Amino acid sequence: MERNQSTRRTFVTGAAAAAGGALALGGTVSTGRAEAASRSGTRSGAAAGPTVAVLGGGVAGLTAAHELAERGFAVTVHEKKALGGKARSMDVPDSATGGRKPLPGEHGFRFIPGFYLNLPDTLRRIPFPGNPNGCHDNLVSSTELLFARTGREDIRLPFATLGTPPGPMTPDELVRMIRGLLITACRLPVHEALYFANRVLVFLTSCERRRLETWERTPWWEFIRAERMSPEYQRLLAIGITRNIVATKAEVASTKTVANCLEAFLFNILGRGADGEPDRVLNAPTNEAWIDPWVGHLRSLGVRFEIGSAVVDLPYADGRVTGAVVQDPDGTRRTVTADHYVCAMPVEHARKTWGPALRAADPALSRADALETDWMTGIQFYLTEPTPVVHGHINHLDSPWALTSVGQAQYWKGRHIPAEYGDGRVRECFSVDISEWDRPGILYGKTAKQCTRDEVAREVWAQLKAALNDTGRTVLRDSVLHSWFLDPAVDGIGTPEPHNDEQLLIHPTGTWFDRPGSRTKVPNLFLAGDYVAVDIDLATMEGANASGRQAVNALLDAVGSAAPRCEVKPLYRAPEFEELKRHDAFRHRLGLPNVFDLG
Incomplete structure (x- = not known):
């Protein structure tokens, strides 16, 4: 079995070779308008507009490159390893x-x-031979979920095929549905199932300020009162939802983050606001079904790719980022320049490139040091x-x-x-x-x-x-x-x-406040990545995609572009609970708990 192993060095080298080799070593490589104009005569779809260096070729970076190229920007993506980032095969x-x-x-x-x-939406816009809806048609729905227990009976949950979404739900109907599922499928005691259902209802009817000011600072373990409950309750609803799925311990995981995801998944099961099955x-394999077609489509739009060199510094002077210093595999450093920069690297790598001058220009960058992976x-x-x-x-x-x-x-x-x-x-x-x-x-x-x-x-x-x-x-x-x-x-x-080298952002309590937005105080620097503040509030490919769109919108706003803005769709919110959330906003201002909160 050992023959299947490879070192990190050989893997990076192989990625660079597969991309056709790195650019010539040494010196300064410009991706300015003159170079973009020269490319436009030799490559189909190449843009001659303002230049953008996208630093990172994961989902966030490729999304930003896609949206920018469609709007006439000349884009070069700089990626250390391989396109697709953690999403690749x-x-x-x-x-x-x-x-x-x-x-x-x-x-x-x-x-x-x-x-x-x-x-x-991005998947639909990536052409794939024989697919009317592009790469989106390569999605296949599962029909069940298994909670495999060691030394006890497993829990097997079927997913019903989405049909006509149910009508409006009352709070009582929601509680009954969750309680019934937990009692029947998960065999939890009635009182524990009822209590958890009540906690879900509390979150669903909590106003946005309570979610942000209270539940973001409350551990999931504490919110669902796991310490009072049975080991089954703790294993299934505390540990199973947090550590096994988002790699965060239930004792410290933000209730806002966990419950946001739970709310979205719950309404997905009900067919509400969903793109497809749960x-x-x-x-x-991912590259065949998605990443390779995506890269091919971006090349047809004129996007250039430089693979195999790591971004190590973003120099700052006279109020702007003046370039991106990249290091080639042999240790040689050089500077690439563009009109604008989208920093789309994972946070643990991105923050190493933010030097003291850049951080002084935008203190929000330093707050990202508190984010954990x-x-x-x-x-x-x-x-x-x-x-x-x-x-x-x-x-x-x-x-x-x-x-x-x-x-x-x-x-x-x-x-x-x-x-x-x-x-x-x-x-x-x-x-x-x-x-x-x-x-x-x-x-x-x-x-x-x-x-x-x-x-x-x-x-x-x-x-x-x-x-x-x-x-x-x-x-x-x-x-x-x-x-x-x-x-x-x-x-x-x-x-x-x-x-x-490829860790996952986790979500302890309070870390939402350390997550930066896409627009920085540096006029030509924009941020994209699953650590950037977006509605889904979870380290996911969806969050990375939304942040890439958000970064492009910030760039368009900064340059006063008339190009259409990218649509950034928020998570679904059930309309029948909006009145209860407005009532909760009033109670929250008075310092009162949610009306359904039993403590």
Whole structure:
């Protein structure tokens, strides 16, 4: 299995080579109007308008590039590793034989729920052969969700196909619905199910100021009174919703962030304000179904890409960013220039490029230092037999490393996996996200960070089997395990200095106030990324997409452009609760609790 491993250095080098090589080393590279004009005569769709350097080629950066190119800007995207960022899929090194494609690996599996509204719009605008709605037609709906319990009965929840959305709901009807679901499907005690349903109602009817001023500062664990409840309640509704899904501990997770997501998912299930089914995945590896077509479309719009060099500094002088200093793989530094800069790198990388002068110009940048990231990283197991455990995602609630997983091959319709990928023996890609890296496992008694790469794979496999093979049937068998692939962004595990180059923004209480907006006080610098303040308030591809749109709108406003603004769609809010929220705003001003709050 070790042959599937690659170092971070070889992975970066391979990404650069795949992009056709970095630009010539040394000196200053200008992406100004003169260069844009010269390109316009040789490349279809190339723009000759104001130049923009998009720093980061993940979902936020590609979204900004897409919107800017459609509005006539000359855009160059600078990306350190590979386009698509954490959303991309990647080739497993040395896995292909006989003319087949390499096995597809990834940072983590794709999950595109129906309450996403901005990302689906972008997917529709990316042409894909044979698809009337572009890449959006590559979305496939799951039909169920499994909460896999270790040593006890699993909880299997079907998703009904969206039909006609239900009519207006009263607070009593909402509480009854949630209570019934928790009692019937999750087997919670009646009083606990009723209490949780009441807490959801409290949030849904809370005004925006209460959400921001009170619930943003209240831990989810405290909001749902988890310390008073049964271990089942704590595991399912506190830990399962937070650590396993958004890599944040329930004891510190912001209620505003968690409940915002829960509200959106709840109404998605009810068919309210949704783009599609609650659980959707792609019908092929991510790059095939989405990223590669997107990059091809952006090239047709004139977007240029420079891959393999890291942005290390944004010099500031005379009230503006004067360039972006990039470092090539051999250590050589050079400066690229443009009229405007969209900083679309992950926050842990972006803030390293904001020097003292830039931070002094906009103190909001320094507040982003308080934002926290944690490890949520994927590993794929390749199996020689189809293993569709359920037609949907699996939350391994009792796994020490907070695992979630999905069997992907069942969605890759029209693809004969053995004939197209690897060595001809693989028939399943079982993709797993590891959200807890600091808790001992069941096999070696070590944390994931303390384990070697091989030990991580063996430990995760053991935890998967403990959750899935404990109900009288063997779901996962050692004999069908072909190989595995752990995200190469994870480096140095098993040593005193473990490192993860692609971490996930997490959401402890109060951190909303440290999240910057897209428009800075520097007139030619704009921010995009899942750490930027947007309505979804969660580190997601949807948040990254919305922030890219928001950054473009800020740029258009700054230059006084007459171009149409990008639509940034907010999360759905149920209209029948608006009157109750207005009443709550009055109570909040008086210092009174929400009218439904039982304490």
